[in-house]
Amino acid sequence: MSDDLLKNLSEAANDDEREWLVTKDLLDSLPENLQRVAYAASIPHWFDSKVLSALCPDLTEQIENLLEQLSHLPFVESFKDRGFNIHEKTRKLILDHFWVEDQDKYIAVSKAAENYFDNAIKASSEIANNQIKKLKDEIKEEDILQQKIQEWIDNNRKALQGFDPQYQIERIYHLVIADPEQGADAIWQQGVEWHDEFDYTYATLTSFIKAIHEHIDNGRVKDRAKYWVLYWEGVVASKQYQYLNAKKIFNHLMSFVSKDNRLWAMANEDLGDVHNQLSELPEARARYEEALPLYRAIGEKIGEANCIKALGDVHNQLSELPEARARYEEALPLYRAIGEKIGEANCIKALGDVHNQLSELPEARARYEEALPLYRAIGEKIGEANCIKALGDVHNQLSELPEARARYEEALPLYRAIGEKIGEMYTILNLADVASKEKKFDLAIQLAESTIETAKKISPSNVASAFNNLANIYEKKKDYPKAIEFYTKAMEIFTGSQAYMIRNRANVYLKMADAENAEKDIVRAEQIQPNNPFLFLRKGELANLKGNFEEAIIFFMKAIDIIPRFSGAFFGIGMSNLRAGKIQEAKISYQQGLSFTDAVDELEDTIEELEKLKSRQPSLLGVDDILEMLKTWKPDKK
Amino acid sequence: MSHHSNRLDRDEELEFFEKMLSGGISDRILLIHADGGMGKSHLLREFVQECQNKIIHVAMDFKSGGISIPELLSRLCDAIGWEHFDNLSTLIQQFNTGTTINISENILLGQNKIAIEQALNAPDEETREKQRVAITDALFHDLRAFPKAVLIFDTFNDCDPVVAKWISGAFLTRACHAKNIIVVIAGRIIPEPALDWHGICHELVLHGIESKHFEEYAKSKGIKVHPERIRGICDAFNGRPLPILNQLEAYNLQERHS
Numbered sequence: 001m002s003d004d005l006l007k008n009l010s011e012a013a014n015d016d017e018r019e020w021l022v023t024k025d026l027l028d029s030l031p032e033n034l035q036r037v038a039y040a041a042s043i044p045h046w047f048d049s050k051v052l053s054a055l056c057p058d059l060t061e062q063i064e065n066l067l068e069q070l071s072h073l074p075f076v077e078s079f080k081d082r083g084f085n086i087h088e089k090t091r092k093l094i095l096d097h098f099w100v101e102d103q104d105k106y107i108a109v110s111k112a113a114e115n116y117f118d119n120a121i122k123a124s125s126e127i128a129n130n131q132i133k134k135l136k137d138e139i140k141e142e143d144i145l146q147q148k149i150q151e152w153i154d155n156n157r158k159a160l161q162g163f164d165p166q167y168q169i170e171r172i173y174h175l176v177i178a179d180p181e182q183g184a185d186a187i188w189q190q191g192v193e194w195h196d197e198f199d200y201t202y203a204t205l206t207s208f209i210k211a212i213h214e215h216i217d218n219g220r221v222k223d224r225a226k227y228w229v230l231y232w233e234g235v236v237a238s239k240q241y242q243y244l245n246a247k248k249i250f251n252h253l254m255s256f257v258s259k260d261n262r263l264w265a266m267a268n269e270d271l272g273d274v275h276n277q278l279s280e281l282p283e284a285r286a287r288y289e290e291a292l293p294l295y296r297a298i299g300e301k302i303g304e305a306n307c308i309k310a311l312g313d314v315h316n317q318l319s320e321l322p323e324a325r326a327r328y329e330e331a332l333p334l335y336r337a338i339g340e341k342i343g344e345a346n347c348i349k350a351l352g353d354v355h356n357q358l359s360e361l362p363e364a365r366a367r368y369e370e371a372l373p374l375y376r377a378i379g380e381k382i383g384e385a386n387c388i389k390a391l392g393d394v395h396n397q398l399s400e401l402p403e404a405r406a407r408y409e410e411a412l413p414l415y416r417a418i419g420e421k422i423g424e425m426y427t428i429l430n431l432a433d434v435a436s437k438e439k440k441f442d443l444a445i446q447l448a449e450s451t452i453e454t455a456k457k458i459s460p461s462n463v464a465s466a467f468n469n470l471a472n473i474y475e476k477k478k479d480y481p482k483a484i485e486f487y488t489k490a491m492e493i494f495t496g497s498q499a500y501m502i503r504n505r506a507n508v509y510l511k512m513a514d515a516e517n518a519e520k521d522i523v524r525a526e527q528i529q530p531n532n533p534f535l536f537l538r539k540g541e542l543a544n545l546k547g548n549f550e551e552a553i554i555f556f557m558k559a560i561d562i563i564p565r566f567s568g569a570f571f572g573i574g575m576s577n578l579r580a581g582k583i584q585e586a587k588i589s590y591q592q593g594l595s596f597t598d599a600v601d602e603l604e605d606t607i608e609e610l611e612k613l614k615s616r617q618p619s620l621l622g623v624d625d626i627l628e629m630l631k632t633w634k635p636d637k638k
Numbered sequence: 639m640s641h642h643s644n645r646l647d648r649d650e651e652l653e654f655f656e657k658m659l660s661g662g663i664s665d666r667i668l669l670i671h672a673d674g675g676m677g678k679s680h681l682l683r684e685f686v687q688e689c690q691n692k693i694i695h696v697a698m699d700f701k702s703g704g705i706s707i708p709e710l711l712s713r714l715c716d717a718i719g720w721e722h723f724d725n726l727s728t729l730i731q732q733f734n735t736g737t738t739i740n741i742s743e744n745i746l747l748g749q750n751k752i753a754i755e756q757a758l759n760a761p762d763e764e765t766r767e768k769q770r771v772a773i774t775d776a777l778f779h780d781l782r783a784f785p786k787a788v789l790i791f792d793t794f795n796d797c798d799p800v801v802a803k804w805i806s807g808a809f810l811t812r813a814c815h816a817k818n819i820i821v822v823i824a825g826r827i828i829p830e831p832a833l834d835w836h837g838i839c840h841e842l843v844l845h846g847i848e849s850k851h852f853e854e855y856a857k858s859k860g861i862k863v864h865p866e867r868i869r870g871i872c873d874a875f876n877g878r879p880l881p882i883l884n885q886l887e888a889y890n891l892q893e894r895h896s
Contacts, residue, residue: 005885006867009874018874019675022885029891045703074883077679080699087880088701089674165704201800203706210796211703240800241763419765457764 020093023075027094033059037066038073041086042094043109045170045211048083054116055109081161092218099220110177117162117171124162131156165194165204173211176225184224187212188262191232195239202236209233224260227253231267238274246274265294265303272310285314305334305343312350316357319532321562325354345374345383352390356397359565361598365394385414385423389430396434398635399599405434421458425451429469436473437601444473464494468501475508483508499529506538511605515545533562533569540572549576565596571606574626579613583622590626594633603630647851648681651842655685658820659693659788665840666817667810669831670824672844675880678824681844682792685822694718695788700796700825707770707801708754711777714789715750722783725776733757733769771808778812778819786818794825802829810835846877852886861890 005021012018027035040055041047049067053060067084070076075090086094098106131152139145153160161167172190176183187208194205212229215221221229230253237246250271258264272287288311295303312327328351335343352367368390375383392407408431415423432447448470455462471486487505491498502525509518522538529535536559543552553576559569570593577586597603607630614623651670657663672678682697689695696717698710705713715723730753758769781787794802806829813819814835823829831839849872853865863886875881 006870006874009871019881022871022881022888026884026888026891029888029895031895074880074887080702082702085701087675089880090884166702169703201706201798203709203798203800204704206798207704421764 016093019089020097023090023093024097026073026075033062034066034069037063037070038086039094039098039105040109041070041076041084042091042098043106043174044113045173046079046082046085051083051113051116055112057112096218099218107177110174111179114171114174114178117167117174121162121167121171124160124167127156127159128163166207169204169208169211172208173215176212176215176221180221180223180225183221184228184260187225187228187232191228191235195232195235202239205232205236209236224258224263227256227258227260227263231263231270234267234274235270238270238277243274243277247271247278250274261294261298262300265291265298265300265307268294269303269307269310272307276310276314281314281318285311288314301334301338302340302343305331305338305340308334309343309347309350312347316350316354319357319529319562321354321358325351328354341374341378342380342383345371345378345380348374349383349387349390352387356390356393358563359397359567359596359598361394361397365391368394381414381418382420382423385411385418385420388414389423389427392427392430396430396437397598399437399601401434401437405431408434421454422462425454425458425462425466429466432469432473436476441473441477445470448473461494461498464490464498464501467493468498468504471504471508475504475511480508480512499525499532500534502528503532503534503538506542510538510541510545513545515542518542518545531562533559533566536562537566537569537572540569540576544572544575544579547579549580552576567593567596567602568606569593570596575609575613578620578622578626581621583625586622587626587629590629594630597633597635599635600633603633606630647847648677648684648844651681651844652684652688654840654842655688655822659688659786663840665838666820667813667835667839668820668822669828669839669841670822670844671826671828671841672824673826673878675878676844676846677879678844679792680879682790682822682824685788685790689788693786693788694784695790697790697792699792700798700801701793703796704798705801706755706798707804708751708758710801711754711773712751714777718787720750723777723780725779726773729773729776730754730757770804774804774808774812778816781819782816784818786820788820788822789813790822790824792824794823794829795827796825805829806832814838846872846875847879848872848877852882855883856886856889859886859890861886862893863889 005025008021009018012021027038030038037052037056037059041052043055044051047055049063052067053063056063059066071078071084075087076084077087079085085091095106132149135145135148135152139148168190172183172186175186190208191205194208195202209229209232212221212225216226216229230249234246234249234253237243237249250267253267254271268287268291272284272291275281275284275287288307292304292307292311295301295307308327308331312324312331315321315324315327328347332344332347332351335341335347348367348371352364352371355361355364355367368387372384372387372391375381375387388407389411392404392411395401395404395407408427412424412427412431415421415427428447428451432444432451435441435447436444448466451466451469452463455466467486467490471483471490474480474483474486484505487501487508490501491505494501502521506518506521506525509515509521518538519542522535522542525532525535525538536555540552540555540559543549543555553573556569556572556576559572560566563569570589574586574589574593577583577589593606607627610623610627610630613620614627617623654663655668658665658668670678670681679699686695686697696714698705698713711726715726720727734753734756754773757773758766791797791805794805797805805823810821810829810832811834813821814837828841831841849865849869852868852872856863856868868882868886871882871885
């Protein structure tokens with residue numbers, strides 16, 4: 001070898017090949033036992049005499065001596081608190097050749113390594129359990145007990161090293177080679193444990209993924225184990241808000257075929273969540289629908305319930321309210337059956353939200369009141385705050401403004417205590433809405449403007465939402481140019497699919513009798529959310545503005561199909577009939593609308609519209625009677 | 639060869655570090671960039687040696703994996719002694735008011751690491767970032783009390799992405815303003831110098847070592863190899879120490895066994 005070395009080095013195809021020539025020469029020059037130990041020592045990421053003994057049990061008696069010799073070789077480095085390691089570059093070369101040239105031996109050493117780390121973990125666990133049990137028997141006072149346990153831990157670090165997550169990573173790193181199927185299961189289970197860390201950095205899971213990737217990148221691990229690593233990579237990207245990257249990883253995973261229903265169910269569900277975050281609702285729905293039968297096939301109730309609930313959320317966002325309700329009602333008993341309180345509470349709250357959107361306010365209130373103690377019982381502060389805020393929303397819609405304000409003021413410190421900026425921001429916007437209903441417009445504007453800075457720190461969509469709410473106040477103040485200015489600003493900030501902002505601006509254009517601009521916005525909103533009840537309401541109002549009364553009634557009816565208690569749509573039909581000279585039909589429609597009205601202030605716009613009509617067409621019959629009916633109406637407090 | 643026996647030539651780099659320690663130059667952040675096998679970890683061990691018994695120092699190697707911000711802070715404070723970190727401890731306590739840590743259920747982490755993890759726990763990224771910044775401020779407030787302190791990080795390329803971002807951002811920005819702090823970061827990848835600290839940062843690329851130093855090394859070890867041969871090997875690897883030393887060791891063993 002030596003004589004030909006320079007020639008071989010110059011003829012080597014690349015740096016790796018060149019480096020292997022000298023590494024191999026050194027390995028071949030080692031005495032037989034030292035050579036065996038050097039190859040075995042390359043398998044783990046670090047080693048000491050105990051690790052080496054486990055990997056080469058027949059050399060146990062000489063292992064200290066062999067370790068001493070090994071530690072003086074140039075490619076061996078010291079590894080803080082754990083002994084030594086083979087230099088990263090040399091290790092990679094040795095492992096690549098070891099795998100190709102003697103795979104059986106590689107697997108056998110990996111098996112021994114897995115066994116060693118498994119035993120180390122178990123030993124630490126046993127030592128700790130025994131000692132803690134002993135201390136618990138001796139010390140009854142909790143503070144002193146914790147202090148004594150800490151002292152014992154500090155003095156026994158070495159014996160407890162099996163608790164270091166790196167030991168578990170190392171164990172699974174070897175297990176995927178020793179037994180790929182068990183290894184794949186271990187990647188799944190360990191990921192479940194580590195994907196939820198206190199500080200949201202996912203350092204342990206990232207380190208775990210990186211370690212197993214070493215095998216994947218060198219072709220030593222394939223199929224299920226590889227897919228589970230990809231899955232957790234996608235989860236980490238998603239948890240770190242890198243949704244586009246997460247989508248790319250999950251889609252890459254989906255390009256493989258596996259019979260692991262659990263993996264496929266979880267991957268589809270998580271990809272669904274990513275699509276949801278990216279407002280790609282049809283894609284999200286498709287993924288949840290794909291995941292659902294897979295969860296059912298493996299009998300994973302929680303996954304099944306979560307998928308059904310997620311499908312409900314998609315329907316909800318698409319304003320498909322009956323379908324959303326059906327999904328929530330389907331998920332609820334599943335959560336109850338498995339005692340999953342948070343899922344149960346979330347479903348009840350979501351059902352309340354559907355009722356709320358359908359203007360079924362007593363039912364909404366009942367659901368929120370049912371969910372609230374559940375959240376409190378499990379200490380879920382955000383759920384508790386959301387429920388209180390939602391109860392405030394019900395009061396707000398009923399124009400019970402002091403009660404609404406009290407609820408919002410109850411929710412606000414809860415959001416602040418847990419640092420929930422989004423909840424805090426929307427509660428302040430709700431307080432602004434209450435102030436605007438009380439005609440305290442300066443206060444309302446001041447409150448809404450105060451949320452913009454907070455929103456900027458959250459996301460552009462929240463900034464847009466703050467401007468949208470500010471525009472709503474100007475709309476109520478009847479300062480339509482200002483309202484249009486802020487709706488436009490909101491749309492410029494968030495160019496995603498926020499159809500409600502576009503519909504809101506269309507509403508202002510309609511009030512200004514600007515049919516051309518209203519129509520442009522309606523067309524644009526329709527492209528994003530074609531089946532929204534408020535879209536049909538605006539389409540009906542536009543048709544009325546253009547004098548197309550029959551067409552208008554068709555649109556209003558479509559809105560009522562979705563929200564049967566949609567008072568605004570009934571008033572729209574009333575206006576179509578009135579202007580078409582059908583006075584009796586008009587009166588019936590207004591009466592129907594009133595039967596679904598919750599508060600006097602809901603009638604403000606309708607009365608104003610009728611008064612404008614009266615001043616334009618003083619001879620039109622029926623207007624005065626209907627105005628009288630609306631102005632004297634009082635809500636049924638039952 | 640050098641004023642240190644049994645090592646290859648890195649005098650220039652060591653001299654630079656000594657100047658940093660003595661304040662002979664204004665640079666206080668040293669970034670060492672080198673490919674694998676170039677001898678950077680060896681050089682860092684010499685830096686640590688240089689600090690030994692003279693200057694407060696902490697060396698951390700990211701090759702062990704899984705070092706999160708709480709783990710890094712806890713190791714750093716463990717190494718120097720928590721009694722020197724009053725501001726940091728107080729802030730952690732403040733963030734953790736109302737929470738309790740059950741040690742018996744969290745043996746693996748250690749009380750201090752759990753406390754830092756809990757202190758950095760918040761439901762949204764903005765609050766977490768604020769808490770990370772506050773904790774970094776408190777850390778440097780405490781570190782300023784030392785006449786001089788050296789923080790050495792090795793294998794930065796294996797650093798967790800969140801930790802890497804924190805080191806490149808909040809951490810080095812504070813280090814830049816703490817005039818008693820010297821930071822050395824080495825790896826195949828190093829942080830991109832930022833606007834606020836690039837003025838006091840020196841980037842060092844470790845190059846290959848000249849053949850004559852390997853010839854001297856072989857001679858000192860009693861390895862009989864013709865200098866021509868060493869030059870040939872050195873050329874083949876552009877002076878990168880690891881493969882050259884591997885080959886010299888192979889010659890050493892072959893000679894002993896022949």
